[in-house]
Amino acid sequence: MIRLLLVTTCLLLSGYAAAQSEVAAKAAASAMPEITIYHLEGRRSERIVWLMEELNAPYKLVFERGDLAGSMANIRAVNPDVPMAPTVTIGNLVLVESGAIIEVLLNRYAPDKLQPALDTADYANHLMWMHFAEGSLAARLFSDYRAWRIDPPTERSRFVDSEATVQYAENYLAKHPWFGGAEFSSADIMMMFPLNVATGLNIVDEAQFPNVAAWKKKAGARPAYQRMLAKARPDGMIGNLPKLPKHAPAGPRT
Numbered sequence: 001m002i003r004l005l006l007v008t009t010c011l012l013l014s015g016y017a018a019a020q021s022e023v024a025a026k027a028a029a030s031a032m033p034e035i036t037i038y039h040l041e042g043r044r045s046e047r048i049v050w051l052m053e054e055l056n057a058p059y060k061l062v063f064e065r066g067d068l069a070g071s072m073a074n075i076r077a078v079n080p081d082v083p084m085a086p087t088v089t090i091g092n093l094v095l096v097e098s099g100a101i102i103e104v105l106l107n108r109y110a111p112d113k114l115q116p117a118l119d120t121a122d123y124a125n126h127l128m129w130m131h132f133a134e135g136s137l138a139a140r141l142f143s144d145y146r147a148w149r150i151d152p153p154t155e156r157s158r159f160v161d162s163e164a165t166v167q168y169a170e171n172y173l174a175k176h177p178w179f180g181g182a183e184f185s186s187a188d189i190m191m192m193f194p195l196n197v198a199t200g201l202n203i204v205d206e207a208q209f210p211n212v213a214a215w216k217k218k219a220g221a222r223p224a225y226q227r228m229l230a231k232a233r234p235d236g237m238i239g240n241l242p243k244l245p246k247h248a249p250a251g252p253r254t
Contacts, residue, residue, distance in 0.1 A: 032057055032109040033091035038075045041064040043239045045086035047098045047189050048105075049232040053224035054189070055110055061231060068239045097128055102186050112187045122181030125172075129179040133190035137165045141197050148203075148244055162203050166212065169195065172210035188219050202243040 021047065035052065038215045039045040039061055046220040052059040064070030076083040079094055087094065088101050095101050097216055106115055116122035147153075172179070177188040195216060206213055219225060 035059040036089045043085045044098045048086045053227045069213040111236035126180040126185050126187045129187035138194040140165050158178040166204050170209045170211050
């Protein structure tokens, strides 16, 4: 009986400590400073615009409408060492890498938004997809795209290639409504760009991935995404890369 009481007390204290920790984290959230997003239409900087629209937070968006070269000139003026989109200023900070920018903005200024709770399985999956978006998916997509433009293959790689990385997302979405698990999260914001590239440039056949197609439709219907499009891509896609003429046939993988 005493042991049962001790175990129960420990569990109650543990739950109380976790709740207090979450309350403290929310209380510690800093006031968001001025955010400026240096943007290229149709590129990764859309992620940060989408994020800010989801948060209903103020920001300044800098780009030259319909002029990618002019927009790049704006970026070089702020970030001459590595001029890339997004370049974002957060107060006096100048940051690149959309995933890192998203994590800084959420963890510092909105710790209770667009991320699952730290101690859940959803959080682990959310964080994996946050990094998979660029580290595995986009890297493979653009590597294959460049190679196929130079020398179109007669079959797909026997190792991990673009189709395999998209299939991984397809399989996950068969069991989860969002890349963050049960709820929409910033992982979904990260994954939209590479999955649009995968199908938009004909690197993979969209018909093979119905779960991805359904997720893209659902995510794209979000009001914040629609506001992002109106502000960050007012004339649709500009400066598109040419599509691949056809899909390489699938080959066995080892």
